[in-house]
Amino acid sequence: MNILAQKKSRWLEGGIHGFLFFCAFLSILTTVTIVVSLVWESIPFFFEVAPLDFLLGTTWQPLIVPREYGVLPLVVGTLQIVVGSALVAIPIGVCCAIYLSEYASPRMRKIVKPTLEVLAGIPTIVYGYFALTAITPVLKSIYSGTETYNAASASIVVGIMILPMIASLCDDALRAVPGSLRQGAMALGATRFEALTRVIFPAALSGITASFVLAFSRAVGETMAVSIAAGATPSMSFLPTESIQTMTAFIVQVSMGDTPRGTPEYHAIFAVGMLLFLITLGINMVAHRVLRKYREVYE
Amino acid sequence: MTQMKIQPNKFNQGSEPEKEAPDPRQDSALSAEHVTIRYGNTVAVDDVGLAFAANQITAIIGPSGCGKSTFLRAFNRMNDFIPSASLEGAIRFQGIDIYDPAVDPVEVRLRIGMVFQKPNPFPKTIYKNVAWGPQINGFKGDLDELVENSLRSAAIWDEVKDRLHKSALGLSGGQQQRLCIARTLAMQSEVILMDEPCSALDPLSTGRVEDLMLELKQNHTFVIVTHNMQQASRASDYTAFMEAGKLVEFDHTEKMFQNPSNQRTEDYVSGRFG
Ligand SMILES: Nc1ncnc2c1ncn2[C@@H]1O[C@H](COP(=O)(O)OP(=O)(O)OP(=O)(O)O)[C@@H](O)[C@H]1O
Ligand SMILES: [Mg+2]
Secondary structure (H helix, E strand, O other), X not given: OOHHHHHHHHHHHHHHHHHHHHHHHHHHHHHHHHHHHHHHHHHHHHHHOOHHHHHHXXXXXXXXXXXXXXXXXXHHHHHHHHHHHHHHHHHHHHHHHHHXXXXXXXXXXXXXXXXXXXXXXXXXXXXXXXXXXXXXXXXXXXXXXXXXXXXXXXXXXXXXXXXXXXXXXXHHHHHHOOHHHHHHHHHOOOOHHXXXXXXXXXXXXXXXXXXHHHHHHHHHHOOHXXXXXXXXXXXXXXXXXXXXXXXXHHHHHHHHOOOXXXXXXXXXXXXXXXXXXXXXXXXXXXXXXXHHHHOOOOO | OOOOOOOOHHHHOOOOOOOOOOOOOOOEEEEEEEEEEEEOOEEEEEEEEEEEEOOOEEEEEOOOOOOHHHHHHHOOOHHHHOOOEEEEEEEEEOOEEOOOOOOOHHHHHHHEEEEOOOOOOOOOEHHHHHHHHHHHOOOOOOHHHHHHHHHHHOOOHHHHOOOOOOEHHHOXXXXXXXXXXXXXXXXXXXXXXXXXXXXXXXXXXXXHHHHHHHHHOOOOEEEEEOOOHXXXXXXXXXXXXXXXXXXXXXXXXXXXXXXXXXXXXXXXXOOOOO
């Protein structure tokens, strides 16, 4: 037995351990840094604008005098996109996943699954122009009062963007359910549909919900496509045919313009960014809670 | 009692199966005629014909990989879910070929239940696991009673009666298996196929499952795949010995274990195999 060699490998073990810890620590550090910088940069904003006026105000007009910083129109705009895109993506995505995992032939899967992944990889700006040049004209032909920049078109395109993610992740969740559960259900005289809806789907629920949460976060954070398709008009009207502005679209508008550093409208983007961060965090936490309560764990 | 969506007449018509059972006085519940099962081009079961006597327990024994599970699954059309699997020949249940295109496989599985080798309880409560099958099939009677009776028959009632509404996944492996047996019993199907149901059970629970089969065979026909020679000789009325996809010998259990006609059977049951 070479005692020295053993010792060396223990050092190596220790080194690997330390390195891995460093990587984990780095990612936490990044997150903390982002949060701190968000808070730090938004503090000056709240010297100028009372937090309650910011959170409850219904007019968002930071770039024109008289300036107003009521963030609700941006929140409403974001909400419209999230709800609209979920209405498009969840039913289609889940059905697509069920088809893929339960009914599609292996050959069909081999075609559809990579196609979904390609769809997920298209730059969002392409989706934006697709909305503007393809979806909006269709909407206009259905209802002529539709504005050129409108929430519906943006919602649909964001729905299309998150659809592959939902379909692909739900498919993974459904396929991860052990085949023995399906066989057990079928052996008890279940039809394929009964086995799916009453055993497999509930068992996959945690993965399915996780895909919704990811999709929500993506819809909340979606910037380019929404800026292009929905315009830049903060609005509280809830009308899908009108132009809106989302929180992220505002951030982009200001960062790309010539707003001087240090002004309240400059600091406003950090305040909005922080709110966005809190909302996403909230969604994640609520989803986590709900999941823990309702999911059916298999093994 | 159970009210199920079966039209009994569906299975009652058709010709009598040609009997290959060793004891022609017995009615056969299920029979296989020249059954060959392939996975792709690989033959897993090779031209097997035999009949399972009604209200009797038949054991299928044979070395690992000889096709026992494949053969067993053919009797309630569970091989339908393996895309590469194909079957030739006929399997008759009360005279009807269950592979006839007119026969609904779901009906077949209602009449012919199955317990799997590995316990596969649903990630639901113990109660729901047992109630699930009867419920989806429109059971109208007293569900609580059915659940209790099934759990009692499977010798697990005392262990779970205080935790019926807790997850079945909190049970030990052996308890899960008995729960799966209870789940199958709750369907009150005529034939129950069991694929090594006791491989995860301790001797005590194994004994209970054997008692249960003996008790329930008035109303059920059992087919059990087992690697446990004592179990086959203790609990079964007939034994079939398979090897490399072929049926080597099929006879009364007593004869199979004491005075088999085939030398290979003798080697296998006496442990002088391979
Ligand atoms: N799904 C499948 N696809 C392809 N081949 C399979 C499949 N299932 C089983 N086989 C093959 O068919 C043969 C019979 O398998 P089977 O599971 O019926 O054996 P068994 O007698 O039940 O064995 P064991 O005692 O180990 O359970 C084996 O050679 C196996 O490799
Ligand atoms: Mg087997």
